[in-house]
Structures are given as C-alpha cells and as structure tokens.
Amino acid sequence: MHKQQSGFFLVREEILPEAIKKTIRVKEMLKRGEARTINEAVEKMELSRSAYYKYKDFVFPFYEASRDKIVTLTLLLDHKQGVLSRVLNTISADSGSVLTINQGIPLQGVANATVSIETADLAVDLEALLDKLRMVEGVKRLEVLGQA
Structure with missing residues (x-):
C-alpha cells in the first residue's frame, strides 16, 4: 500500500470554508490577547470547539509557515x-x-x-x-x- 505524503499549499483565503477561516481568526485572537481562553474566542467567532480543535494544528498564516526558513x-x-x-x-x-x-x-x-x-x-x-x-x-x- 502506498502511503500518501502530506504537503503544504498556498490557498487564497476567500476559497476556504468558513470553519477554517474562523479557526485562523480564533488563533489570532488568542495570540493577540483579544480573548483569554479558547472558549471565549470560539464563542466570539461563533465556532464550535470541535471545529476549532479539528483544524487548529493544520492552518496558519503564511508568515508562520515561513518562520525559521x-x-x-x-x-x-x-x-x-x-x-x-x-x-x-x-x-x-x-x-x-x-x-x-x-x-x-x-x-x-x-x-x-x-x-x-x-x-x-x-x-x-x-x-x-x-x-x-x-x-x-x-x-x-x-x-x-x-x-x-
């Protein structure tokens, strides 16, 4: 069986599903201190906690992906x-x-x-x-x- 490699893609924000866009915004809110907890941030963004946890480790802004490169x-x-x-x-x-x-x-x-x-x-x-x-x-x- 052939194991499929995962890769990185640059994708324009406007074609992303709403849950992924909101996940990115929640991460930014937490980073900037605009929300103290994940619960507070997901509530403000009207995003379910499960959706946040599903995507949080897989989406990040371009500049983060470029760090230490x-x-x-x-x-x-x-x-x-x-x-x-x-x-x-x-x-x-x-x-x-x-x-x-x-x-x-x-x-x-x-x-x-x-x-x-x-x-x-x-x-x-x-x-x-x-x-x-x-x-x-x-x-x-x-x-x-x-x-x-």
Whole structure:
C-alpha cells in the first residue's frame, strides 16, 4: 500500500470554508490577547470547539509557515544606483540575514534579482517585510519564489 505524503499549499483565503477561516481568526485572537481562553474566542467567532480543535494544528498564516526558513525572493528592480542597496538595507533593518544575491544584467532599464533570506531572526512577520520591500523606491515587482 502506498502511503500518501502530506504537503503544504498556498490557498487564497476567500476559497476556504468558513470553519477554517474562523479557526485562523480564533488563533489570532488568542495570540493577540483579544480573548483569554479558547472558549471565549470560539464563542466570539461563533465556532464550535470541535471545529476549532479539528483544524487548529493544520492552518496558519503564511508568515508562520515561513518562520525559521530560507525564503527566496525574485525582484524586478529599476536600473538605478542604490535600488539593490535599499532592498538589502530594508532586509537587514528587520534582522533578516541575506544568504545569496544574484542580479542579472540590466535590460531596458530594469534588472532581475534573486535574494535568499534566512528568516529565523526576523523582527517582523515575513508578510510585513515583503510589504516594506514592495515600498522600496525602484522595486517594480517582488514575488516569493520558494522556501526551504
């Protein structure tokens, strides 16, 4: 008999069943201290305790899944002095550790870059860092290429 391996998938929130969305919100409420007990949180979310316990160990926000990982980003950068430096400084400012950098030759005013980051010591959630990087002047596009 072939044992099926479980895997991880990135799924947009809007297609998740209501019970899973509520489970995620209950976990966030508990983490933020908006509810003192599981009972209080599930009651506020109008979720049964059994549904919470069924899903709680299987759903988590993307940034939690990315904790203590190596995340590889691909960026499209304006070919202007200092853009890559600002990207690296932004990562460093939030205690991200840059492991590798690969930048292609600029073509038509833009350059592709790939940056691998160790997330173990990040001072912010990965999603917050990605938002900051997207705001860096000269960053045209940023995507998560993969994580290990």
